[in-house]
Amino acid sequence: MTTPSRYWREIPQRYRLEANRCKSCKTVFFPPRLICPQCKKRDLEETRLVEKGEVISYTIIRVPPQQFVDQAPYAVGIVKLDDGVNLMGQIVDCDFEDLKIGMRVRIEFRKIFNEGKSGILCYGYKFVPE
Amino acid sequence: MDGIVGYGGYIPRNRIKVEEIAKVWGADAPSYKKGLMLEEKSVPSPDQDTITMSVEATKSALKRAGIDPQDIEAVYVGSESHPYAVKPSGTVLAEAIGATPEVHTADFEFACKAGTEGMYVALCLVRAGEIKYGLAVGADTSQGAPGDALEYSAAAGAAAFIFGKDNVVAEAKETYSYMTDTPDFWRREYQFYPQHGGRFTGDPAYFKHIVGAGRGILEKAGMKPSDFNYVIFHQPNGKFPLKVGEMLGFEKKQIEPGWLVSKLGNTYSGSSPLGLTATLDISKPGDKILIVSYGSGAGSDAFIFEVKDRIEEVRDLAPKTREMLDENKNYLEYGEYAKFRQKIRKAE
Amino acid sequence: MREVAVIGVGMTKWGELWDKSLRNIFVETALLALDDAGVVEVNSMYVGSMSSGLFVGQEHIASLLADYLGQSNIPSTRVETACASGGLALRLGYMEIAAGISELVLVGGIEKMTDVSGYEATYALGTAADQEYEGYHGITFPGLYGLIARAHMEKYGTTREQLAMVAVKNHHNGSKNPLAQFPYEITVDSVLNSVMIADPLRILDCSPITDGAAAVVLCPAEMARKMDKPVVKIIGSGHATDTIALSSRKDITWLEAVYKAAKQAYAEADKGPQDIDIIEVHDCFTIAEICVLEALGIVEKGKGGDAVEQGLTSLEGKIPVNTSGGLKAKGHPVGATGAAQVVEIVKQLRGEAGERQIKKARIGLAQNMGGSGGSSVVHLFERE
Numbered sequence: 001m002t003t004p005s006r007y008w009r010e011i012p013q014r015y016r017l018e019a020n021r022c023k024s025c026k027t028v029f030f031p032p033r034l035i036c037p038q039c040k041k042r043d044l045e046e047t048r049l050v051e052k053g054e055v056i057s058y059t060i061i062r063v064p065p066q067q068f069v070d071q072a073p074y075a076v077g078i079v080k081l082d083d084g085v086n087l088m089g090q091i092v093d094c095d096f097e098d099l100k101i102g103m104r105v106r107i108e109f110r111k112i113f114n115e116g117k118s119g120i121l122c123y124g125y126k127f128v129p130e
Numbered sequence: 131m132d133g134i135v136g137y138g139g140y141i142p143r144n145r146i147k148v149e150e151i152a153k154v155w156g157a158d159a160p161s162y163k164k165g166l167m168l169e170e171k172s173v174p175s176p177d178q179d180t181i182t183m184s185v186e187a188t189k190s191a192l193k194r195a196g197i198d199p200q201d202i203e204a205v206y207v208g209s210e211s212h213p214y215a216v217k218p219s220g221t222v223l224a225e226a227i228g229a230t231p232e233v234h235t236a237d238f239e240f241a242c243k244a245g246t247e248g249m250y251v252a253l254c255l256v257r258a259g260e261i262k263y264g265l266a267v268g269a270d271t272s273q274g275a276p277g278d279a280l281e282y283s284a285a286a287g288a289a290a291f292i293f294g295k296d297n298v299v300a301e302a303k304e305t306y307s308y309m310t311d312t313p314d315f316w317r318r319e320y321q322f323y324p325q326h327g328g329r330f331t332g333d334p335a336y337f338k339h340i341v342g343a344g345r346g347i348l349e350k351a352g353m354k355p356s357d358f359n360y361v362i363f364h365q366p367n368g369k370f371p372l373k374v375g376e377m378l379g380f381e382k383k384q385i386e387p388g389w390l391v392s393k394l395g396n397t398y399s400g401s402s403p404l405g406l407t408a409t410l411d412i413s414k415p416g417d418k419i420l421i422v423s424y425g426s427g428a429g430s431d432a433f434i435f436e437v438k439d440r441i442e443e444v445r446d447l448a449p450k451t452r453e454m455l456d457e458n459k460n461y462l463e464y465g466e467y468a469k470f471r472q473k474i475r476k477a478e
Numbered sequence: 479m480r481e482v483a484v485i486g487v488g489m490t491k492w493g494e495l496w497d498k499s500l501r502n503i504f505v506e507t508a509l510l511a512l513d514d515a516g517v518v519e520v521n522s523m524y525v526g527s528m529s530s531g532l533f534v535g536q537e538h539i540a541s542l543l544a545d546y547l548g549q550s551n552i553p554s555t556r557v558e559t560a561c562a563s564g565g566l567a568l569r570l571g572y573m574e575i576a577a578g579i580s581e582l583v584l585v586g587g588i589e590k591m592t593d594v595s596g597y598e599a600t601y602a603l604g605t606a607a608d609q610e611y612e613g614y615h616g617i618t619f620p621g622l623y624g625l626i627a628r629a630h631m632e633k634y635g636t637t638r639e640q641l642a643m644v645a646v647k648n649h650h651n652g653s654k655n656p657l658a659q660f661p662y663e664i665t666v667d668s669v670l671n672s673v674m675i676a677d678p679l680r681i682l683d684c685s686p687i688t689d690g691a692a693a694v695v696l697c698p699a700e701m702a703r704k705m706d707k708p709v710v711k712i713i714g715s716g717h718a719t720d721t722i723a724l725s726s727r728k729d730i731t732w733l734e735a736v737y738k739a740a741k742q743a744y745a746e747a748d749k750g751p752q753d754i755d756i757i758e759v760h761d762c763f764t765i766a767e768i769c770v771l772e773a774l775g776i777v778e779k780g781k782g783g784d785a786v787e788q789g790l791t792s793l794e795g796k797i798p799v800n801t802s803g804g805l806k807a808k809g810h811p812v813g814a815t816g817a818a819q820v821v822e823i824v825k826q827l828r829g830e831a832g833e834r835q836i837k838k839a840r841i842g843l844a845q846n847m848g849g850s851g852g853s854s855v856v857h858l859f860e861r862e
Contacts, residue, residue, distance in 0.1 A: 016226065059620075063600075067616075078724065088723065110182050111176075123226070
């Protein structure tokens with residue numbers, strides 16, 4: 001259940017993968033943070049995530065939450081992007097038998113779900129095989 | 131010199147064959163295949179729509195254009211399947227590519243020519259010196275009513291063009307539009323599927339307007355069919371573009387590179403635009419290209435482009451249209467197709 | 479800091495309790511604990527509940543439950559840390575007595591999960607994950623643990639059969655627990671053939687939706703020694719968090735929060751994994767039990783599956799785990815689970831565990847966890 005404002009606030013992350021990086025230890029954070037959990041410093045600079053990486057784990061959701069009922073079954077994975085950031089997202093355009101830990105994927109812009117019949121349309125990033 | 135600075139297409143990977151549809155409705159597949167010169171069409175996944183395909187096509191156009199998206203000052207999306215009835219597809223597209231907030235955005239609709247409408251306006255704004263770069267996308271995930279002839283061809287795809295004055299890939303030499311009130315195909319508000327006038331959609335509609343625009347632009351430019359290397363027409367089925375090409379005096383070999391429909395289906399607002407991206411993918415500097423779209427209701431937009439040297443540098447920077455058409459296909463059965471296209475009535 | 483003992487425990491049968499409301503389930507249970515302790519009043523109470531608001535539209539249960547327990551006016555606190563709420567309630571009660579602030583504290587947990595549809599319950603449970611960066615993408619809790627399971631299987635060679643053996647063991651134990659939701663045996667085959675929920679986890683790898691509560695009464699050990707029953711002390715308490723999102727972790731097969739909480743508890747108790755006789759762990763999914771065993775230091779990293787297969791953790795094994803039936807067979811009313819683990823450990827240490835009694839059990843450990851490992855609470859108990 002998403003209010004329009006909750007969705008809209010995350011647009012820079014969901015559409016453009018805007019992240020930030022600690023100037024001190026260079027760790028990249030997504031979503032952006034106010035304080036670096038590693039060195040506890042508060043000096044961070046804007047950056048963007050690299051849009052490709054490799055799958056470090058995946059699962060296939062067969063019993064979905066309500067909003068995803070018509071999409072099930074679908075694969076969700078954690079991908080280690082080439083800049084070191086781990087990102088969770090659906091893996092689509094891939095037969096389930098071809099899912100493998102270590103496979104290379106890239107990001108595509110897709111619709112994540114509809115807010116019911118009359119609510120807003122929620123977009124974001126998903127992974128497709130490279 | 132105004133023209134196309136970057137271009138890109140997007141075709142979803144799902145397909146359904148004519149035989150599969152015909153089987154369900156008890157129709158004669160071979161006669162549909164022969165009559166329409168169609169074999170299969172693209173089908174969007176439930177997570178794909180006009181907006182998502184526009185974003186991906188535009189990302190490819192940006193790779194080829196090599197520009198900062200903040201310099202795009204106009205974003206136009208033409209479709210007859212905009213995801214929202216009120217809230218332009220262009221708002222999400224412009225945000226996703228990073229062109230906001232200094233950007234003019236509008237959605238266009240005019241059946242299958244909504245894409246070329248946006249192209250016309252973006253080009254003219256560049257010509258007028260109003261904007262540095264303008265983006266126009268033709269994209270659709272149109273529906274064909276189950277069991278209707280149009281179900282065999284209604285497909286999904288998107289093509290994006292960035293217009294500008296510098297570093298063009300193809301110069302825009304001439305434009306021409308031809309439009310009349312001809313009710314050959316329409317959709318009333320709140321109707322899920324469109325309606326059409328059967329055979330009325332042929333001579334008085336498709337052929338009249340494409341011929342009108344084709345002859346009009348040739349006269350305006352002082353050119354003849356043999357001056358062109360390639361021509362692209364709107365492709366509602368395989369037969370019509372070949373026939374209208376013949377009527378205007380073009381040869382099959384000029385039409386072929388941009389003739390995608392037999393394997394793609396009719397991508398509506400993406401139809402002639404994707405034919406253009408496919409043609410640009412194989413064109414050489416100096417080539418002259420004519421594109422004539424058609425949108426029911428009815429009208430045609432025509433453009434003449436001349437390919438420039440820069441095509442050689444940018445062609446390979448993003449996926450090519452024929453690659454997306456021919457590779458990595460996923461064939462669906464009718465049940466899954468009907469589920470993807472929300473043709474199955476579910477509980478409220 | 480004073481030593482703290484558990485002098486009363488209470489738990490009623492768990493399951494789909496259609497004719498009992500949230501307040502009734504808790505009060506019935508808490509009264510049993512008060513009776514077992516031989517007291518009618520307490521100075522303070524802590525109640526764990528993950529989401530009374532989403533499940534029954536009721537917040538402010540601190541006031542509601544103190545009121546209906548007949549203890550109006552006492553300080554009452556509702557504690558929330560997802561599925562570790564019950565364990566954290568215990569820790570807070572423990573700290574209040576250890577600090578000398580109170581003499582008698584009731585701690586417990588309650589969750590009433592069946593008044594909403596399956597979808598709504600799944601949604602409520604899903605709020606323990608990162609809503610915007612995990613839940614937004616359609617992940618579920620079985621999905622999060624499915625991701626952990628697949629990575630663990632890839633990294634350590636843990637097998638599908640070993641996961642199934644966790645469920646089989648816990649059902650075997652649960653079949654001896656009259657209060658369990660599912661007091662019956664299952665087989666490895668039935669697990670492997672049950673419906674897939676989130677690959678590789680099947681429905682019999684997953685703990686159920688349950689209504690239930692559990693409660694215990696705490697007092698200073700001095701007071702407990704004057705009573706006519708074995709003295710069971712809390713000798714160590716630990717609490718730690720980890721990143722909320724699974725993708726933020728360096729190693730998704732490692733439960734750092736469990737490791738840190740256990741380290742803290744072991745240090746306070748001056749004990750190590752080798753000293754433990756019996757453990758109640760948070761087997762929200764079969765893979766969780768395996769990962770927890772590793773994080774507690776009971777086995778080496780990656781060896782959790784082997785341990786279960788070799789019978790190390792069975793009733794007859796060297797270190798029985800989840801003699802109560804675990805979350806899988808006993809049930810998992812989210813906020814109550816942590817408290818029910820304590821009830822089992824105390825019963826075992828007192829010698830009151832009936833058919834599933836582990837003889838010579840003197841030191842017990844209860845590990846409670848929230849979300850995909852974002853929080854964990856560990857307690858050590860010793861019978862004097």
